[in-house]
Amino acid sequence: MVTLALRTLRHRTGGFLATFAATFLGATILMAFASLLDTAAAGVDPATRETLTLMASVAGGWCLVIVAFAVASTLTLAARQRDREMALLRSIGATPAQVGRMIVVEAAVVAFVAAVVAIPAGYGLGRLLFRLLVETEQVAAGVAYRFGVIAVGIGVGVTVVGALLATLVTTRRIARPAAQQLVADEPRRMGWKRVTFGWLLVAAGVNCGLLTVLLFSGAGSDAMQTAGQASIWVSAGLALLSPVLIRGVTAVLAVPLTRFGGASGYLTVANLRRRSQQMAGALMPIILFTGISLGTLVMQSVENRATDDGGTIPASMERNIETLNLVVVGMLALFAAIMLVNTLVAATTYRRREFGQQRLTGATPGQVRRMVGAESAVLAFTGVLFGSLASLATILPFTIARTDRLVPDAPALIWPAIAVVAVVLTMTASIGTARRALRTPATEAVGLTA
Template identity: 35%
Template structure:
């Protein structure tokens, strides 16, 4: 075995927790590409008589393309995000390699070998899960008349091989970006560089965020100016506009998260003077870290809220006017629910991966607090307040996106910017976001504050999980 492969395998064995999030993200990416690739293969390899049979919906190829485009993009975003945290937890190790004469090229080769090994580890389970999911999804489409009855998922390995190639290419491309920060610095600077998320938001990132925000506003204006008879087009523009706004939120996350945290932090400081003050200071002082935590929560709440409120408003209009469109047809509602479920799954995985990685990365910080007199109980109270604030900030940002987007849709179809909000369904979305966020932070925090503080301060971050 070459030295690079030996180092890569050693890092994976030594830090399984650091690679767990990346493995899950790559598993989802492989399974997703296999799923929709298998659907395309089913249509392409079908006998002529079966392939030409008319169906009630847009057809299997169009459904696979529409679903796959969004789902694959979100899955790949999760991969890039997870890889960034994996490298962040190895920052000290990679910097030490630089100090013993490893070149930037050798460090990049090491990271590429780690990604390739993780992709191979997820190949069989991801491909198997994707194939099984494709069979189940095709059967569900056939029951609703959206796919020809004679279609079958073929036994060809091509979709799995394509999925592996895509995951590997994305992982290697993400490696070039994620490893840039450690390899562009001198060894001494890299060893002492801050990885806590206290960096200032760059000007280019702010300008890009503002440009994307303007694009989302234009799309929602287009949705709002549609006539009452163009319910379908208004719905399409609304969903696209909400996605663009969420991209803008990801770019402007540190600024937006800090502003909302400042508003929410004031009453928290009063209600919990000790733990509340420390939690608020942590969240506002490390804006990049806060943004990394709340953006997946906002993605989950924003997408779910927009689709639920838009569908509820459209159904209200249909009950009033009696006109049925693709927004309210049972088959299309089911398709949107299936798409939403898939996106929520990806958002949930991204949320858990991000929160676990961020909290585990603070082990040394917690140890320093213990050395200056903080007890484990006080740290847990601080983390509890942080978890509540993080959930609240993410929910509020996501709800803001959903409110603006659904307001534009309501303006188009009812003449009023006040949509019909399904309170119970939206409540479950908020409860789901809290269920992902709070246990993730507290569970990882409990593990991070174990052991002796002196050893944690003198050791390295992200020890063996």
């Protein structure tokens, strides 16, 4: 099975691009923040060491959580797309353990190669991050940037271990009977472990919001310690529950979609109901992008207004806090945006056979494109809606604790800007990939040509 895994990687390189991209980006971000620990260990002054360690531990820690979450999601999507392949291996005598070893070897090789290739990118991103800290006078100008064992060790080690742990979840699907794996329909219900873990993350975020109000009212920027985490936890929890969210929104929109969308609307509703698990892989980064970006940017805007109105925080400390928040939201938002495009392209490309079958049964290319557009619109709407709700776990408690008000004093353009970015990325990636997939003749797409 090890030999088969290596041959699969060699002959199906395109099928592993999504996983490679996720692990490459994740390793790049991890190395960039971990390099600050290399720099801090190079005999710098105590103030610089504290700044670098804080940035690496807080920002890098949250990036680690989101990166691991996104990589696991990508690997799960890739495993679902290979159900038929796994079933064929099972049908010719391969045991679940053998197939599982093959997937583990594939994941390990892809993760290791991606992490090694990401070393130059991690060095470059880490240097840019370090330069930002120097230019904002948070790090002394004479300190030299270091990229060493800590950065490479964390980047490669965490990426490979995280990918292997993620495969433990995906390989559980192999235990199903081969005949069941050949069926395209997905299970109607989510696993109880996923539901429980999702709600626990939501509860953790709500708890952070409550602690912000109860413990940090009048404490100034210290309220960010708990408020900043709240939207991240809630966003991650709702992302895990995304199959349920898709089904709920689809149930509400089913009537207008089928009534006004014609054949395309009917296909949209049918696909959203039948493929909610795969659609959830694309919904996750939309929720994370919206929730984390909106929550952090509004929180920082409220803090800036409060400081301008007579805050007592030193200017240097305020600058440190703002830089930390903007770097975190920038890194996570960029990663989530790239993961969104990456996931949608991979998921839509995989549906080339499905599009061919629909065209052979009478659907026109225009109807298929409109179907994909409607699906993307539902995904974008669902992601922005629940991401916005997740951001309230940070916005409302911090506003109350910092200003004794319920409505935040923040620029009104923040939410529309984030929503527009999420919608444009979702629609462009999905429709553009579908348009390319439809260039393949229908008979060729379903494998009917000689």
